[in-house]
Every structure is written in C-alpha cells, then in structure tokens.
Amino acid sequence: MHKRVLALDIGGTKLAAGVVAEDGRVCSFLQRRSLAERGPDDMLDRLFALGHEALAAAGSGGLHAVGIGCGGPLDTERGLVQGPPNLPGWDEIAVAERAEQAYGVPARLENDGVAAAIGEYRHGAGRGARSMVYLTVSTGVGGGAILDGRLMRGRSGNGGEIGHMVVVHDGRPCPCGSRGCIEAYCSGTSIAARARELLDDGADSALARVATLTAADVSRAAADGDPMAAALWDDTTEILGTGVASLSNLFEADVLVLGGGVTRSDDQLLLPVRERVDELAFEFAGERCRVVLSELGEQVGVIGAAAAAFDTFGR
C-alpha cells in the first residue's frame, strides 16, 4: 500500500485539493473558486472542507501528511504565508499549523512554483532530467529550478520568483512593486490588462465587444487573425521567450517546462517561445535547452505539493 498525502493548492483564482500517492498517482482531485476577496479565514475554512471532501472521495487509507502550495513570499520553515500580491490580507498567516490542527498530521508549506517544479521533475515533463526549470504562466508568473538534482530553495524557500525577473528595463509596473517583470507582461492578468489598455487607447479590435476580457480571449482572437490581438500575442510570446532564453543561458538546464493556464493555448505559445530561444540562447555542448509544456496540467499544483511533503516527512 502506497503512503498518501493530502495536497492543497492555494491560488488567487482557484483552490484545489487532492489525495496523492507516493508514486505521484492522484486518487482524488477537486477544485473550487478562491473568492480571495473574502480574506484568509474564510478561504482556509473552505479549503480545509475541500480537503476533507478530497479525502472522502479517495476512499479508505491512512494519511501520512499534508502538503500545501501557495504563492510567495512565504516562510517555508515556519509555515507562514507573508502577504502574496494576489492574496489580500494574508499577512503572517500560519497555514501549516492550521492544516496540522485540521487534519492531525504534519503539514509542509511550499512556494507553489517550487512545488510544481518538484512535481514535474519527479512525475512529469522533467523526469530523467538532471537540471530543469519550471515556469508557470497563470494568474501570475512563478516557477522553480532543480539544478544538478537539487532544488534551488534560496535562504527562506523563496528562490523561485522567476516571474519577477526583469525583462524590460523601466517597463510596465508589476503587482510586486517593481517594473518590467515577466509577470507584468505575460501573466493572464497582464495580457488581459494590456488588451484593455490598447482598446481604451482606441485600438480597433473584435475584442472591444468582449465585456470581461481574459488572456484566452486574446489568444483566440489572435488565432482568428485579429491584428491588435495578434500583435499583443506576438509581443507577449517574444517577452516570455526572452526570459526563457535568459534562464536557459543562466542554468544550462536540460529542459524548461512551461505550465499554467496561459499555456493552454498550446503551440500558439510554445512555438514562438521556442523560436525566440533558438534565436537568443547559447548552445551548450551542441544542444539548446529543450522547451516543453507541462505534462501534469491542472494537477501539477497538488502533485507538486504532495511531492514536497513526501520530501519533508519521508516516503
């Protein structure tokens, strides 16, 4: 019988809970809207209830630990969430301790990008690689790196804020307070905001008829040949590709994995990013870093948080 972990994923848009076995198999998986505007207490109550539902759906079997993924900044050793830009009111929230009280087993809090990186490395597109970088392009942009088989953690577990790597000097303001970060251009939120700004400036586009614009609307319109959407999409993939090329030069990884909601546009995102990497990145020993899409899809968060818990509390 494999040991099982309850994995919880706290996002600005979605909450997820799943029971995951030691070998990465997902026994149950549930998602709900975050309703982040209601604040941490309400969200944690609903998250823990979702966790109990996931345990019931997975059937009988013991629970080894809880793994929790959440956007940074956070203190992984003390299990504290410390005010991520997408979670208003989450200042010094003791998420791991509260989870331990809710389920009666030890809990591990991990940066969600770092957790997803562990998940892809163990059970997804990074299997067999020595060095892998994971980049999630979603409501925000995050990631993590495993270099020479070791997780790059940083001093307090926040060493994967790839989304806040600056790619445009003095560029667009970013939710983190800096300017020109990858996230300020390529997150789903930023793609939609940039489209809205272009429309407000009088750009002519079919998107003017969409009430609540999303990044998916922009990619669809770009694929349909809408000139404004196509130009915006090209700019987005060029900036993302520039960041990916820099990461490739920096780490000499075997593979760079792209995940998150924006990558559902598939080849429309992947191919131009690869093109940019081919243009800008070094070849090391006759090869460039491979750029591929996540294999774990929407379950990457829970598979990764579970893998982080297994790493911490043993297998």
Ligand SMILES: [Zn+2]
């Ligand atoms: Zn930033």
